[in-house]
Amino acid sequence: MSSPEKKTFFATYDWAKTWQELPWAHQEPTLFLAEVCRRRPPGRVLDMGCGAGTDSLFLATMGWQVTALDFMPRALEYAQARAAQQGVTIHTVEADITDWQPPGRFDLVLDHGLLHNMDPVRHAAYRACLMQALADDGDFILLHWHPLVPGQANGRMGPRRVDRETLKAYFAPELQERYFACEEFEDLPDVVGGGMTQACYWFRRNPAQLRPRELLEQVRSTLQRHDYDFPAALARAGEQPLDPPLAAEHLARLLGPGRLGISHRPPTAEAAAGLLEAWSRQAGADVRETTALLTAFASASHAGVCLAGAPRCEQCSVTACKRQRYR
CATH class of the missing domain: 1.10.1670 (Endonuclease Iii, domain 2)
Structure with a gap:
């Protein structure tokens, strides 16, 4: 992650007094995770950019072996503290996903908003790490912002908006979209570009x-x-x-x-x-x-x-x- 982006994240974590005050904090697990748990037995999961750990904790309670990765020390502190309160175990890793070497392959990989906050110059390294980490029969869940309207500009800060076709092309041909869902948020602060469409993807390896x-x-x-x-x-x-x-x-x-x-x-x-x-x-x-x-x-x-x-x-x-x- 580039220095300007890191400065923004460090400043935000310094400003927030609790994990709930983080602008990207969420109480409920990311869409599709519950269905993944219903369809397959627990295995190894990588939570890329885990933040305060909501998804990591949910998956740990479902029996998964969780590797929670983030480059922000404060994020990992929040995640570990919450895990201790809930009586579950997660393995935290302080690292930048674009220069991290996966210690094996994972049955599930999750990205709740990491890619869309990343400088595009690092996208190739992110993609290479994902392809190395995801098992042949693995599931990949991604949350990413889309434009609310065609041609919408990004804000002065915050996530970048990318349309669905561009994202599918970015992961092709190795991955193919299995399920897709989205929700429109019409009124967000001007500093992040106003409204957006929040999209959630479920990808799997393309058997072809x-x-x-x-x-x-x-x-x-x-x-x-x-x-x-x-x-x-x-x-x-x-x-x-x-x-x-x-x-x-x-x-x-x-x-x-x-x-x-x-x-x-x-x-x-x-x-x-x-x-x-x-x-x-x-x-x-x-x-x-x-x-x-x-x-x-x-x-x-x-x-x-x-x-x-x-x-x-x-x-x-x-x-x-x-x-x-x-x-």
């Missing part, structure tokens, strides 16, 4: 990027379930694409966030083939074979599973697809 070969194997398995002989079809095609080829618009839909999630935003039809080629090369897969595989998977002239308008999801084994999450 984390395990691309597994995704391709699941497509193959789906074709086998439908008695579609892909090796034979590929051999008949020779050096040519499967006939007929998949329409570019259909391929774009298949690669987008609503299905396989190879792209975090819906690609254009013109960009789809290039996107698939780049992803295939990154996965170490043959581009021609991957293109043929998805053609067989999605085209009505072949296996016809992931059709454009009415995909047969109940007959599909591709767990990376967004349409399969709630089945």
